Amino acid sequence: MRRLAYLLPVLLFAVVALFFLKGLGLNPREVPSPLIDKPAPALTLPLLKGDGQFTLAELKGRVTLINFFASWCVPCLSEHPLLMEMSKKGTLDIVGVAYKDKPEASLAWLARHGDPYRRIAVDNDGRTAIDWGVYGVPESYLVDGEGRIRFKQVGPLTREVLEKTVLPMVKELRK
Amino acid sequence: MIPELGHYALVLALFVAFAQAVVPLVGAARGEVAWMEFGRAAALVQMLLIGVAFGALTWAYVVSDFSVANVAQNSHSAKPMLYKVAGVWANHEGSLLLWITILAAFGLAVAMGGRNLPPGLRARVLSVQAGITVGFLLFILFTSNPFDRLSPAPLNGNGLNPLLQDPGLAFHPPFLYLGYVGFSMAFSFAIAALIEGRVDPAWARWVRPWTLAAWTFLTLGIAMGSWWAYYELGWGGWWFWDPVENASFLPWLAGTALLHSAVVVEKRDALKSWTILLAIIAFSLSLLGTFLVRSGVLTSVHAFATDPARGVFILALLVIVTGGSLTLYAVRAPALKAGGLFAPISREGSLLLNNVLMATAAGTVLLGTLYPLIADALDLGKVSVGPPFFNMVFVPLMVPMIVVMAAGPLLAWKRGDLPGTLMRLRVALAITIAAFVATWAVMGGGVGQLAAAGGIALAVWLFCGTLAEFAERIRLFRVSPGESLRRAARLPRAAWGMTITHAGLAVVVAGITGSSAWQVEKIQVMRPGETVEVSGYSYTFTGVVEGREDNYAFTRGRFEVGREGRPITVMEPEKRQYANPPRPTTEAAIHGTFLGDLYAAIGDADGTGGWVTRIYFNPLVPWMWTGGLMLVFGGLVSLTDRRHRVGAPTRGRVAADAAAQPAE
Numbered sequence: 001m002r003r004l005a006y007l008l009p010v011l012l013f014a015v016v017a018l019f020f021l022k023g024l025g026l027n028p029r030e031v032p033s034p035l036i037d038k039p040a041p042a043l044t045l046p047l048l049k050g051d052g053q054f055t056l057a058e059l060k061g062r063v064t065l066i067n068f069f070a071s072w073c074v075p076c077l078s079e080h081p082l083l084m085e086m087s088k089k090g091t092l093d094i095v096g097v098a099y100k101d102k103p104e105a106s107l108a109w110l111a112r113h114g115d116p117y118r119r120i121a122v123d124n125d126g127r128t129a130i131d132w133g134v135y136g137v138p139e140s141y142l143v144d145g146e147g148r149i150r151f152k153q154v155g156p157l158t159r160e161v162l163e164k165t166v167l168p169m170v171k172e173l174r175k
Numbered sequence: 176m177i178p179e180l181g182h183y184a185l186v187l188a189l190f191v192a193f194a195q196a197v198v199p200l201v202g203a204a205r206g207e208v209a210w211m212e213f214g215r216a217a218a219l220v221q222m223l224l225i226g227v228a229f230g231a232l233t234w235a236y237v238v239s240d241f242s243v244a245n246v247a248q249n250s251h252s253a254k255p256m257l258y259k260v261a262g263v264w265a266n267h268e269g270s271l272l273l274w275i276t277i278l279a280a281f282g283l284a285v286a287m288g289g290r291n292l293p294p295g296l297r298a299r300v301l302s303v304q305a306g307i308t309v310g311f312l313l314f315i316l317f318t319s320n321p322f323d324r325l326s327p328a329p330l331n332g333n334g335l336n337p338l339l340q341d342p343g344l345a346f347h348p349p350f351l352y353l354g355y356v357g358f359s360m361a362f363s364f365a366i367a368a369l370i371e372g373r374v375d376p377a378w379a380r381w382v383r384p385w386t387l388a389a390w391t392f393l394t395l396g397i398a399m400g401s402w403w404a405y406y407e408l409g410w411g412g413w414w415f416w417d418p419v420e421n422a423s424f425l426p427w428l429a430g431t432a433l434l435h436s437a438v439v440v441e442k443r444d445a446l447k448s449w450t451i452l453l454a455i456i457a458f459s460l461s462l463l464g465t466f467l468v469r470s471g472v473l474t475s476v477h478a479f480a481t482d483p484a485r486g487v488f489i490l491a492l493l494v495i496v497t498g499g500s501l502t503l504y505a506v507r508a509p510a511l512k513a514g515g516l517f518a519p520i521s522r523e524g525s526l527l528l529n530n531v532l533m534a535t536a537a538g539t540v541l542l543g544t545l546y547p548l549i550a551d552a553l554d555l556g557k558v559s560v561g562p563p564f565f566n567m568v569f570v571p572l573m574v575p576m577i578v579v580m581a582a583g584p585l586l587a588w589k590r591g592d593l594p595g596t597l598m599r600l601r602v603a604l605a606i607t608i609a610a611f612v613a614t615w616a617v618m619g620g621g622v623g624q625l626a627a628a629g630g631i632a633l634a635v636w637l638f639c640g641t642l643a644e645f646a647e648r649i650r651l652f653r654v655s656p657g658e659s660l661r662r663a664a665r666l667p668r669a670a671w672g673m674t675i676t677h678a679g680l681a682v683v684v685a686g687i688t689g690s691s692a693w694q695v696e697k698i699q700v701m702r703p704g705e706t707v708e709v710s711g712y713s714y715t716f717t718g719v720v721e722g723r724e725d726n727y728a729f730t731r732g733r734f735e736v737g738r739e740g741r742p743i744t745v746m747e748p749e750k751r752q753y754a755n756p757p758r759p760t761t762e763a764a765i766h767g768t769f770l771g772d773l774y775a776a777i778g779d780a781d782g783t784g785g786w787v788t789r790i791y792f793n794p795l796v797p798w799m800w801t802g803g804l805m806l807v808f809g810g811l812v813s814l815t816d817r818r819h820r821v822g823a824p825t826r827g828r829v830a831a832d833a834a835a836q837p838a839e
Binding site: 003006007009010013014016017019020021022023024 | 459466494497501504505545549551552
């Protein structure tokens, strides 16, 4: 019994160490969005190109990726080639939301790097982004035909995430 | 060429450390004197080699050799020299090298300074110390080489995060590391004692100065970090229970407990296996801190480069060091002979209560820190544990500790006289009650002020209790003042140290209470010429000026501060935009007074001529820093105690000493 008490510290440590081992494989910065599988918040914003408003109703019946970006955002540039490729191949419709960005700056940036978006909405004061739970750009949301958010990517979209997670989901949703 | 020399020196140091980890240990087991002595020479060579490596990296920073990847990523030629040097340890690889350098320096100190140590104990301590060095050298050489080259070399570097370009922070990591790594000494002594199967008062006397030194450095390091957060982050706060802050606080709690339990071993030959366990825990928590910071298993404002490969390596190191030592403990500790018995109400009893509360506090802080990880691993969802949890569990643990802390030093060893002790504290108790009522009344009464008044009363109780104990020692008012002075001069430095640190903690408690209970904060948009009143001080905003320094552009606001129509000072908070890397920082303006800090920070322009300004009155915050410095000063005074300087006498004599004067 007395010996057991002396064993206690090492046993406790073993439990803690197991948690650490598990923890190494987890990402504490990944915060799941509470909006997953919920109807997407309103996205009624002026369009970047031309007059008029963008509304979510436009997307009814098709799976779309909503991508929050900005011309001042460096990581956005790193996902940009992938978005361009998706738009050229027609993999998936992408709607851009220019986040806290001057329209001229967004337009210049798109002219320089290419425009992968089907439509671009302007969220100048970032209010809509708050409703969507955006806490940095870039962030992307997969919205299904009924206007529900199915997946959220925080940070740049990578090829791995696109091919392993997003595209299989899209396939499933299009059925 | 020089970086390659540094790299080469590290590789050589690895081999030397490996030999040092094995040869003296085997020598001690076999009784081979020459093998044991090898440890001392090896410690010297190892320090020289690691010193060369550290010097080589520092040189690369000083001359801005951007062909070294580490320098290119973390330095910039336009940076002031102070931050070029501080840049050496402001990154993952360099800070590891600093860690190893300090580890080697402590090893050398034992090899050279520990003349009074029995050769067997010294040999084993040096071996354990070298074993830790081997682990860290492997880590740095295989996953985090600071001497990696870049080809082609960039024209300039990325620069140092401007938040870190600050004198307070430049020296915060070295002191923190002196503390962390200092606990490796207590650890090595504990392991050596477990191998020998012998813990006695002499052992405790050898361990204490190392623990005390580590504790003093750690206290200073934590205080500097907290001070930096206070004036640089511009939020008016000084402690956020961030995982990395907790990582430095955990070893501090364990180290404080260790300091006190080692006293019991030294004076009374009791609590031996508990003290050994604390020594292992204190260093393990230091390693754990390293793991948490470097592996990225928890989110924190301290974003060091995180890398799973490094995380796995440190975890393996942690498992070997902590798991191995705790296993050794489980096997060997039951054989340690239990020492002197004591009644619950006694000096030992109060020290034991201190230990239990400190250990519980460390346990709860650890649980709170790791809980997000545990919940995530068990799929209980993503949670974060914030200040409300820590304040709720930590404060109730500290209250009884401080209550007992005032009385403990007045209790006799073995069996204390509680009524007698309380009699001697009656003046302190009266002042405490008066302070409670006065604080409560001055602050307007009401239920809300009860807790704050209680905090102040605790501080007063501890302060007066500590002074009462000191007065008792010098027999103040019972003998002539001259005789009291002579007695004070003859008191052991360790006694002085205790009085200063305990009084210092009282001052810290008052500061914490004041700043948490009575902070006043006003955030508003101000136009030039407008005045706002905060805690009786009027702040007149006279506008902003813009300008440039070498490596940043600044926007400097100006406030004329007055009280009752008299001008007091001018405060000029800044907002800086650094060029390399491009980042904004805030530089709050702080004007200290006896009762609190006036604190002003400037935010963004509103576009119509107004500026967001944040003005705080932070009551008693200067007390926290004063108290923190008293803790450090008390530690230093205690370190100069004659017993530590002269070194411990031989084992037999110490035991006799302890027996002859049980009630010192």
